[in-house]
Amino acid sequence: MIGCPGCGAYLRFDIKSQMLKCDYCESSYSVAEADRFRSASEVVLEEGENQSSTTVEYLSDEEGRRAQNGYSLYAFSCPQCGGTIYGDCQDLTGFCSYCGSPVELAGRLTELEKPECVIPFQKTKEDCKTIFSRFVRKAFFLPKEYKDAEHIDSFRGIYMPYYVYKVNQTGDFRVNGKGKSYRRGDYIYTEIYEASGEMDSSYEGFEHDSSSTFSDDISESLGPFRNQDRIPFQGGYLAGFYADAADQKPGEFEKNARSEAQHETMRQVAREVRRQNSSVSIDTKKLGGGTITVSAEKTMYPVWFMSYRNGDRVAYAAVNGQTGKITADLPLDFRKFLLCAALLTVPLYFLLEAIFTFLPTTMVPIFSVMAAIAMGMFWHQGNDIMKRDDAKHVNAKKRKKKSGAGAIVFTAVIAIGIYAAISGMGFRHPVGFGLSAVCACVSLVFMGMSGKCYSNLAVVGTKMSGFTAAVATVIAVVAATAIILVSPVHDYWYYGACLAVLVCILWIFLVIACNHNMLATRKPVQFNKKGGDDRA
Amino acid sequence: MIVRKRYIGESKIRPAVLCGAVLSAVLILIGIWSISASFGRAAVIPEAKAEENRDFDRWSDEHYGQDFPVTREGVPAAQQENTETGYQVFLFDDADLLKPEEETRLLAEMYKITAYGGAAFVSVSMEGHHAGTSTKEYAQKQYLQCFGNNSGILFMIDMSTRQLWISANGEVYRTVTDAYCNTIADNVYTYATKGAYYECAKRVFEQANALLEGRKISQPMKHISNLLLAMALAVVGVFGYILFISNKSRPSTSAVLGGTKQRHHFDNLKVVYLRTDSEYSPVSKSSGGGSGSSGGGGGFSGGGGGHSF
Numbered sequence: 001m002i003g004c005p006g007c008g009a010y011l012r013f014d015i016k017s018q019m020l021k022c023d024y025c026e027s028s029y030s031v032a033e034a035d036r037f038r039s040a041s042e043v044v045l046e047e048g049e050n051q052s053s054t055t056v057e058y059l060s061d062e063e064g065r066r067a068q069n070g071y072s073l074y075a076f077s078c079p080q081c082g083g084t085i086y087g088d089c090q091d092l093t094g095f096c097s098y099c100g101s102p103v104e105l106a107g108r109l110t111e112l113e114k115p116e117c118v119i120p121f122q123k124t125k126e127d128c129k130t131i132f133s134r135f136v137r138k139a140f141f142l143p144k145e146y147k148d149a150e151h152i153d154s155f156r157g158i159y160m161p162y163y164v165y166k167v168n169q170t171g172d173f174r175v176n177g178k179g180k181s182y183r184r185g186d187y188i189y190t191e192i193y194e195a196s197g198e199m200d201s202s203y204e205g206f207e208h209d210s211s212s213t214f215s216d217d218i219s220e221s222l223g224p225f226r227n228q229d230r231i232p233f234q235g236g237y238l239a240g241f242y243a244d245a246a247d248q249k250p251g252e253f254e255k256n257a258r259s260e261a262q263h264e265t266m267r268q269v270a271r272e273v274r275r276q277n278s279s280v281s282i283d284t285k286k287l288g289g290g291t292i293t294v295s296a297e298k299t300m301y302p303v304w305f306m307s308y309r310n311g312d313r314v315a316y317a318a319v320n321g322q323t324g325k326i327t328a329d330l331p332l333d334f335r336k337f338l339l340c341a342a343l344l345t346v347p348l349y350f351l352l353e354a355i356f357t358f359l360p361t362t363m364v365p366i367f368s369v370m371a372a373i374a375m376g377m378f379w380h381q382g383n384d385i386m387k388r389d390d391a392k393h394v395n396a397k398k399r400k401k402k403s404g405a406g407a408i409v410f411t412a413v414i415a416i417g418i419y420a421a422i423s424g425m426g427f428r429h430p431v432g433f434g435l436s437a438v439c440a441c442v443s444l445v446f447m448g449m450s451g452k453c454y455s456n457l458a459v460v461g462t463k464m465s466g467f468t469a470a471v472a473t474v475i476a477v478v479a480a481t482a483i484i485l486v487s488p489v490h491d492y493w494y495y496g497a498c499l500a501v502l503v504c505i506l507w508i509f510l511v512i513a514c515n516h517n518m519l520a521t522r523k524p525v526q527f528n529k530k531g532g533d534d535r536a
Numbered sequence: 537m538i539v540r541k542r543y544i545g546e547s548k549i550r551p552a553v554l555c556g557a558v559l560s561a562v563l564i565l566i567g568i569w570s571i572s573a574s575f576g577r578a579a580v581i582p583e584a585k586a587e588e589n590r591d592f593d594r595w596s597d598e599h600y601g602q603d604f605p606v607t608r609e610g611v612p613a614a615q616q617e618n619t620e621t622g623y624q625v626f627l628f629d630d631a632d633l634l635k636p637e638e639e640t641r642l643l644a645e646m647y648k649i650t651a652y653g654g655a656a657f658v659s660v661s662m663e664g665h666h667a668g669t670s671t672k673e674y675a676q677k678q679y680l681q682c683f684g685n686n687s688g689i690l691f692m693i694d695m696s697t698r699q700l701w702i703s704a705n706g707e708v709y710r711t712v713t714d715a716y717c718n719t720i721a722d723n724v725y726t727y728a729t730k731g732a733y734y735e736c737a738k739r740v741f742e743q744a745n746a747l748l749e750g751r752k753i754s755q756p757m758k759h760i761s762n763l764l765l766a767m768a769l770a771v772v773g774v775f776g777y778i779l780f781i782s783n784k785s786r787p788s789t790s791a792v793l794g795g796t797k798q799r800h801h802f803d804n805l806k807v808v809y810l811r812t813d814s815e816y817s818p819v820s821k822s823s824g825g826g827s828g829s830s831g832g833g834g835g836f837s838g839g840g841g842g843h844s845f
Contacts, residue, residue, distance in 0.1 A: 139781050141774075176810070186818040197805035205796030221784040224795030264793055268800045277807045330782045337778070340769045348773070349766035357715035358761040359722075370768050377775075489698075489729055490843050491722065491757065498764050509771045513778075520782060 002034050002088070002239050003354045007514055009087070012240030015124045020236050027028040031120075031236035059169035071114050071235045073243060083213055086112065086160070086234075087242045095154050097242070100309030112245055115298035117164070117230040120237045121321040128155050128304040128319045131326050140340060146315070148307050154307075157321065159238060159300035161215055161246035165206040165225060165257035166297065169265050171290030172198055173523025177273060177282035193280045195273045199290055201265045206257035210246035210298070215316070215522065221327040222320045225301050229322065232301065243300065245422060258294055265290075313521035333521040337513050360494030361487075363481045365432040367501040368439035371477045375446035378470055382453035384517050385464065429484050436481040443474045464518065466511025473504035589687045616643055618650035625650060626682050631659035631695045633733035642734060645741045652707040652748045653687030657737050660694040671699040676836035679703045685837055693733060698845055700728055702740060705838025712744050715758070717841030720744065722757040727844035 002011045002020065009024035010032060020034045021027070022119060073086040083098030092105045123131070129152050136147050141508050179191030209219035270282050295335045302321025310331065317328035331438035358366070454467055481496035488494075616625040623647045627639055634642060642657060649655035658678050660666065666674040675692040681691060687706025694701065702717040712720075720743045727736035743753045 027807050057612040061732050141778055177807070179809070181819075186816060188815045188817045189815045190815070192810045193807050194815055195805070195807045198803040200799075202799045202804075203796050204798075206792070207795070217784050220786045224792050226788050227795050228797060260792065261790070263789075264798070265800070269802070272800075272802050272805060273807055276805060280807055294643075302664075327784050330778075332778060337774060341767075341774045342772035344773055345763075345766045348769050349762055352762040352766055353758065355753070356762065357718060357758045358765065359718055360757060360761065363764065366765065370772065373772070375826065487844070489725070495760055495764075498761075502764050502768050505768050506771055509775055512775065516775075516778065516782075 002236060005029070010239075013120070013237055013238075015121045018120060020239055031234050031498050034239075044449040062447045070111045071238075072109055072111055073238070074415070075110040076103075076105040076107050078103055078105070081212055082085070083240050084245070086110065086245060088238050088240070094156075096306060097156050097158060097305050097307055098314070100307035100314050112243075115161065115233045115246075115300050117297060117299040117323050117435060118159065118233040118297070119225055119227075119229055120231070121241065121299055121302040122229075123302075123304070123319065123324050125155060125157065125304065127324060128321075129153070131319055131324050132306075132317060132328070135326050135328065139330050140493045141336045142330060142419040143310075143333040146331065148214045151308065152306070155304045155317075155319070156301050156306070157241040158305045159241060159243040160303045161210045161244055162207050162219075162225075162299050162301050163210050163250045163253060164204070164230070164299045165208075165250075165254065166295045167203045167206065167257055167261035168293045169199065169201045169261060169290045171198070172291060173269060175269070175282050177280040179277070179279045181303060191279075193277065194283055195269070195280065197272075199265065199269060201257060201261070201268065203257075203261045203264070204476050206260055207299075208253035208256065208300075209301075210250070210253075211244045211377075212247050214244060216326055217323070218316060218318050222303065222318055222325055225320065225322050230299060237300075238368070241302075245300060254294050254296070258292055262292065310517075310521060313518070313523065315521045329522070331517045332513060334510070338510075358493045360498070361429050361432055361484065363498045364484050364494055364501075367498045367505070368436040368443075368477050368480055371473050371501050371505055371508075372439040372442040372446070374505050374512075375443040375450075375470060378466075378508055378512055379446040379450040379453065381515050381519065382450050382464065383458070385515065386453050386456055388519065388522070429487060432483045433481065436477070436484050440474070440477045440481045443477050447471065447474050466515065469504065469507040469511045473501070473508050476500045476504040540679075547696060585805035590707065603668070605834070616647055616650075618647065621650055623650040623652075623654045623686075624682075626653065626658075628656070628658045628678075630664050631693065633659045633693060633695075633739070635734070638734035642737055642741070645738050645745075648745045649689060649708070649741060649748065653689060653706055654683040655688060655824040656688060656690040657741075658680045658692045660692065660696055662687065662695050664696060666696070671697050671701045671842065672703075675701040675703045675840065675842075676838075679705065679838070680836055689741075689744050691737055693737070693845075694783060699842055700725055700736070700845055701840060702744075703838060703840035705836065708748065709742070709838040711747050712841040713842050716744075716747055716753075718843070719753065719755045719757055719841070721841050721843035723754065725843040725845045733745065735750075761793075774798040 003009070004011050004022035004025060004027055006027045007022060007025040009022050011020040011022050011029065013019075013031070014021040014028070017028060019028045019030055021029075073088055074090055075086050076085045076092040078096035078099060078101060080098035080101040080103070081096060083096060085092070085097055087107065092103065092107065094103070095101065096103045132149075132152055132155070136142055174194065174196040177193045177195055180191050181188060183189070205224075207223060207225060207227065209216065209523050273280055273282055304321055305321040306317045308317070308329075309315075309329070309432055315329035315331050317326070319326045363369045450470050451467065454464055457464055476497075480501050483493050483497045537578070606666060615627070617623070618625075622701070625643055627634075627641060627643055629645070646655035646657065656679070669677070671692065671694040674694070675690055678692065679688070679690040682688070683705065685705060687708045689702065689704045689708045689712060692699075692701045692703070700721050702712075702721055704712045704717060720740055724736045724739045727733070727739065746753050756760075
């Protein structure tokens with residue numbers, strides 16, 4: 001915490017002016033200037049003196065060295081989820097940024113390792129709120145409370161720790177390329193060239209977040225940051241903001257930076273070769289050679305962060321504090337989903353009326369196809385939740401053994417269905433029957449695969465509903481297929497089949513919509529910590 | 537500050553919800569109307585038209601018992617020609633589904649079509665099975681025999697396959713399209729199922745005439761099908777949009793590289809010719825195709841629709 005040299009009140013980093021500002025006496029200081037007396041005021045605090053009596057002292061050489069390696073912040077640990085956030089004020093009131101629980105916490109002073117660089121906040125909280133409001137305007141299906149002004153106000157400026165990688169690739173390279181190609185008689189002739197030289201490529205700015213509490217999907221979609229705007233870290237930039245601490249090693253993500261750099265170098269070499277001889281194209285995948293060195297730099301990136309808690313799940317929204325790019329978990333309100341579907345039905349109905357006249361016998365296979373698609377989405381969603389909740393390794397052996405048999409059955413039923421469709425087999429509606437039969441088989445396979453997902457999720461404690469809907473859908477599609485096979489005279493049989501399949505499609509989509517909230521929200525961070533309990 | 541958070545789905549009724557409810561109610565009413573129409577009324581004939589029909593009834597009474605010149609396979613056929621337009625009416629009741637007075641009345645109904653094209657009614661008996669051809673193909677063949685490729689409409693009741701089929705061509709087909717043929721067949725098949733063949737045929741020509749005169753016919757099949765499909769598509773569409781909006785896309789490679797500082801330096805770059813590789817790839821020796829045959833004989837260029845009964 002930095003005190004104002006004029007009046008002793010707290011200074012905060014003003015985004016618009018990019019200076020430290022005192023709200024009490026309205027004095028402004030550059031970050032460099034204020035950082036020099038920051039540690040001096042900390043010394044006074046540690047001695048138990050009153051904050052208001054803080055005096056400005058410039059650092060001695062020893063204190064300066066200490067300030068170069070670390071910096072002090074108050075740590076706030078949420079009693080609900082165990083997530084820790086750091087700030088330069090002594091108290092934290094409002095919401096836990098990780099689990100969304102209401103908290104009122106007193107901080108304990110902690111020494112953190114000092115990062116090398118920082119990108120200061122460029123977007124103000126007002127900018128962030130405007131960006132978020134504009135974004136959620138498109139997401140009509142969000143719960144009302146998610147868009148509440150009061151909730152939006154809970155956006156908190158947090159400096160997230162990232163590793164910024166520098167990659168150098170130097171050395172000789174030698175690669176073959178193809179030149180002109182021409183035909184003479186029964187032969188095609190291709191000229192082969194060899195390209196060689198020395199390369200010296202360097203990259204700076206491949207980024208990856210270094211906090212395990214910050215989800216990778218959020219950090220990746222927030223990027224890229226403009227790394228050329230990085231400046232040496234000074235504690236003053238944190239005044240009035242919060243920070244997360246790095247808890248992952250740089251080596252964990254080095255591989256990504258290395259492969260991205262290598263790929264780009266290959267592209268550059270290929271371009272250079274084409275510049276010399278435009279007819280020669282080299283296979284960039286075969287290019288190798290050179291020595292690659294990678295180094296990581298700890299950097300703090302600005303992120304506006306908000307959490308929304310619903311039961312034991314939490315949804316995050318984050319805005320890039322430099323570029324304004326937004327990413328958010330978007331849970332849906334069930335009623336709004338149904339309402340929108342009902343509203344969309346009207347124009348779609350009139351559109352279809354203007355263009356199509358479907359026969360009842362045509363409708364059945366159309367609905368069967370839609371049911372198969374719905375089943376596919378149902379399975380895909382279960383699979384996504386399984387991956388997200390890290391249940392993918394459960395029963396992996398069993399899955400591997402059974403997957404072969406499943407694929408054979410799947411291929412066989414599809415083949416029979418297609419055969420039925422092509423040959424007709426004497427049915428009155430051969431194509432309709434064939435298509436419907438294929439869809440019934442596909443739905444059946446998806447149901448089986450969804451069942452596996454559900455059982456795996458049950459093992460890791462994630463409860464999902466709606467498997468009955470999947471079973472009902474398969475039964476409805478099979479019944480519809482049987483109706484086409486029998487070919488009754490009266491239309492109401494076909495309408496009945498369509499209606500039954502439609503009801504099942506609606507049911508399964510309602511289940512998917514409910515489960516969507518499982519994907520759009522996540523377990524609070526404590527799940528990633530030892531001893532965590534989701535029902536705590 | 538502690539704020540009470542409401543759970544998903546917990547919200548007050550808003551105008552948008554009310555609008556949705558009203559629209560849903562309207563859609564349900566349309567559905568009910570469509571269903572009731574499909575089982576009850578088949579075509580809408582206004583009062584003015586009813587009077588006109590009575591005139592034609594009088595005309596048919598006058599011509600009742602008259603011998604018609606065309607016969608086919610020993611079965612008496614009825615024929616009438618509209619002297620103004622030159623279009624003809626044919627009635628071949630092989631299956632003997634109509635009584636003589638019904639034939640006359642049906643001819644009167646069919647006669648109205650002759651303002652736009654020919655009209656034919658054909659019934660196929662159980663024994664008259666047209667081996668190797670479907671009802672549709674047989675109907676088209678019969679149409680060509682009656683009218684060639686001129687404008688007209690043919691309604692066939694095939695007792696051997698228990699199928700109804702309507703074939704149309706020319707000016708009539710421009711109005712009574714495939715979709716309408718299917719709709720009309722769907723509207724009348726219940727009469728054929730009950731054995732009311734005259735009623736069935738009469739309604740086919742009534743509805744075709746209504747369309748040709750610019751009036752509308754009820755289309756319960758179309759409404760029900762489209763309503764069900766619209767509902768399913770709407771759910772899929774809304775959810776697709778939700779998935780699209782919710783997608784957290786990773787930045788592209790070019791965007792990631794755009795955020796990096798890069799420097800490339802290449803020295804002693806040499807591109808040297810090594811050799812020429814050859815690959816055996818024989819040129820296809822097949823000769824060019826001859827010219828295609830000219831168009832075949834005049835087939836049926838119209839369309840139609842049908843229904844089983």
